[in-house]
Amino acid sequence: MSTVIPTNATSILVSFVALVVVYNVVYALYTAYLGPLSRFPGPRLAAISRIPLAIRAFKGAEATELPALHEKYGSIVRIGPKTLSYAGGAQAWNDVHGFAKSGKAKPFKSPKYYAKPYNGADDIFTSNGQTHTRQRKILSSPFSDKALKEQEPMLKRWSLKMKDKLAEKAAANEDVDLLKFYNCTTFDIMGELAFSEGLGLLDDSEYSPWVKSMFNSIKAAALLREFKLFSPVTEWITENILMKTKTIRKMKYEHWRYSTERLDRRLKQTPEHPDLWTTILEKSKGGDGLSTGEHQANAALFMIAGTETTATALSGTTYWLLRSPDKMQKLCDEVRGALKDFDDITLESLAKIKYLQACLQEGLRMYPPVPSALVRVTPKGGCIICGEYVPENVFVGVHHMSTYRSPDHFKNPKEFHPERWLGDPEYKDDHLDAVEIFSVGPRNCLGRNLAWHEMRMLLATMVIHFDLALSKESESWNEQRVFILWEKVPLMCSLSPVKASV
Numbered sequence: 001m002s003t004v005i006p007t008n009a010t011s012i013l014v015s016f017v018a019l020v021v022v023y024n025v026v027y028a029l030y031t032a033y034l035g036p037l038s039r040f041p042g043p044r045l046a047a048i049s050r051i052p053l054a055i056r057a058f059k060g061a062e063a064t065e066l067p068a069l070h071e072k073y074g075s076i077v078r079i080g081p082k083t084l085s086y087a088g089g090a091q092a093w094n095d096v097h098g099f100a101k102s103g104k105a106k107p108f109k110s111p112k113y114y115a116k117p118y119n120g121a122d123d124i125f126t127s128n129g130q131t132h133t134r135q136r137k138i139l140s141s142p143f144s145d146k147a148l149k150e151q152e153p154m155l156k157r158w159s160l161k162m163k164d165k166l167a168e169k170a171a172a173n174e175d176v177d178l179l180k181f182y183n184c185t186t187f188d189i190m191g192e193l194a195f196s197e198g199l200g201l202l203d204d205s206e207y208s209p210w211v212k213s214m215f216n217s218i219k220a221a222a223l224l225r226e227f228k229l230f231s232p233v234t235e236w237i238t239e240n241i242l243m244k245t246k247t248i249r250k251m252k253y254e255h256w257r258y259s260t261e262r263l264d265r266r267l268k269q270t271p272e273h274p275d276l277w278t279t280i281l282e283k284s285k286g287g288d289g290l291s292t293g294e295h296q297a298n299a300a301l302f303m304i305a306g307t308e309t310t311a312t313a314l315s316g317t318t319y320w321l322l323r324s325p326d327k328m329q330k331l332c333d334e335v336r337g338a339l340k341d342f343d344d345i346t347l348e349s350l351a352k353i354k355y356l357q358a359c360l361q362e363g364l365r366m367y368p369p370v371p372s373a374l375v376r377v378t379p380k381g382g383c384i385i386c387g388e389y390v391p392e393n394v395f396v397g398v399h400h401m402s403t404y405r406s407p408d409h410f411k412n413p414k415e416f417h418p419e420r421w422l423g424d425p426e427y428k429d430d431h432l433d434a435v436e437i438f439s440v441g442p443r444n445c446l447g448r449n450l451a452w453h454e455m456r457m458l459l460a461t462m463v464i465h466f467d468l469a470l471s472k473e474s475e476s477w478n479e480q481r482v483f484i485l486w487e488k489v490p491l492m493c494s495l496s497p498v499k500a501s502v
């Protein structure tokens, strides 16, 4: 009797496992060959399993592999059993990310994809529905044109400080890592904007432990998310084991602690000059305001969303200008011609320099700071995207890199030509509206106006004061892996001061 029970138990277990395996294989084959997504083109293995998607994510290879898949299969590619990637230009942008029309439900942000902040409160990036609408109304107020104009002297002050620090390096004949300088500047700016205190990064021209931990946690978050999405088992392991490990908790807590401490300090005082929280607190009065947890969550978010993105955009644009000496010369001529004196530099005067704007637009197309798709999930009952019905619960997203590298949208898509943004007849057939660096619709980038002001001001500051040359070691700088964002390496350049700089 004692030997019969284990044998039965073993055979029950074996039968159960076999059943699970058979069920999964049949289900995967059904989904791939007969399911509602089977009519979308893509590699067969990707329709059966998430393995190819996961391998690509762990290799950090999406910036090259996804554009190649779109080139082969077209503007909609099935890249996972329940995942579609889009590179279809303006219509894809509107259908996936745009405003809802006549009460029709739109794809939304799945909590599976976007983890909540450390304190469990939603920030504007993770929230959906009414919480998002309420937060957006309050948080957008400090980014109006009028509010940003008040920040002009502050932006000029940090631009000059960046220039002074770079001038020290140039005087010492040292090559500089421009990526680091741009990052130090945008972090210091956001520190002052959000908390009325700079982070002191430009003082030492070095990243602080906080900033280093932010960079490390972006890659960790990308890999964890991919592991979590792989299967129900890995999802359980991620939620119940990995996310609770000391290392991951510490990583999340560190970023949280740094920004919360600064926000707390800021909330105890009234700064002389208005900052973001001056307006946010004003708009937050009354029943519909932000809770303390939401203030904290959004402060932490701003320190990531509003810093390294802008520094990345500047680094990418500078890199492509350095690779294209004729374009760099034209930019220097136009900027130096338009701005003769430091007082000439205003947000308005910078916005009028058309070639400066075109260089930034083309730099963003060539090297989008957010290269990946910001994935959504289709709503109950499904929806129509690019003229095709997509059933509910499917991951969808417009992939920036694939869209911007597509010959369907751009002539010479892999080449840097600011002229395409200035009506050059050579590029008359380009679909410029395929480029939506800041996304579209109800949750497009809240800080896009600030980002444009910062990018124009800092790039103009560079070319007004310095002639730049790319160091040999950075010639292939753009060949980087992607883990949600680019895994950037130093952008080494040599600088020589312009004689009669303003």
Ligand code: HEM
Pocket: 124, 125, 126, 136, 301, 302, 305, 306, 307, 309, 310, 313, 369, 370, 374, 437, 438, 439, 442, 443, 444, 445, 446, 447, 448, 450, 451
């Ligand atoms: C070149 C620089 C920047 C780029 C390329 C960029 C890009 C984006 C993109 C693509 C989104 C859409 C996210 C999504 O669909 O989930 C977004 C959202 C957002 N961005 Fe930016 N961004 C930049 C600068 C900034 C700055 C300076 C701020 C200032 C704080 C900022 C704050 C935000 C916020 C708060 C959201 C969430 C908006 C919402 O969900 O309603 N960004 N950004």
